[in-house]
Amino acid sequence: MEKTIDIDFKEIDAIINRYSGNPEALLMIMQDISDIYNYVPREVIPVLKERLGVKESLIYSVATFYKTISLEPRGRFIVNVCTGTACHVRGASRVMDALSEKLHVKEGETTDDLLFTLQAVRCVGCCASGPVVTVNQETYGGMDSSKAVKLIENYKELRNRVTAQ
Numbered sequence: 001m002e003k004t005i006d007i008d009f010k011e012i013d014a015i016i017n018r019y020s021g022n023p024e025a026l027l028m029i030m031q032d033i034s035d036i037y038n039y040v041p042r043e044v045i046p047v048l049k050e051r052l053g054v055k056e057s058l059i060y061s062v063a064t065f066y067k068t069i070s071l072e073p074r075g076r077f078i079v080n081v082c083t084g085t086a087c088h089v090r091g092a093s094r095v096m097d098a099l100s101e102k103l104h105v106k107e108g109e110t111t112d113d114l115l116f117t118l119q120a121v122r123c124v125g126c127c128a129s130g131p132v133v134t135v136n137q138e139t140y141g142g143m144d145s146s147k148a149v150k151l152i153e154n155y156k157e158l159r160n161r162v163t164a165q
């Protein structure tokens with residue numbers, strides 16, 4: 001099933017306008033779009049082509065070259081489970097299994113509602129707090145299976161509250 005998301009095309013226009021439609025700003029524009037959606041939705045590609053006058057192949061090249069930019073759907077919340085040595089010995093794999101079961105996705109996959117992407121990462125630099133999970137820019141230490149599941153439930157609730165406003 002194709003994963004889709006509601007795109008605010010006015011917001012996309014505003015981003016392009018911020019760079020005066022300058023094709024040389026393609027990378028920055030794609031980065032700004034990624035900052036909102038965590039990826040560059042494919043529906044945006046025709047807009048980039050038209051407004052910036054760039055070729056589709058250039059858009060694909062940027063997405064291929066820069067690791068922070070993806071054209072594949074990714075969740076609003078990127079959930080990273082640290083699987084570095086310190087976190088591993090403290091039970092990171094149990095945390096990963098619990099999250100995988102809770103979200104019904106395997107490592108590296110995105111939920112159908114495009115809310116969560118579950119990933120394994122190497123040491124995130126706070127080994128003393130392991131097992132560590134990060135969600136977007138936030139870091140959570142001392143995780144176990146039930147705390148990690150609760151954390152996800154909190155993000156889901158937060159998202160529901162925001163969309164209900």
Ligand code: FES
Nearest residue numbers: 082084087123127
């Ligand atoms: S090993 Fe997980 S933070 Fe270092």
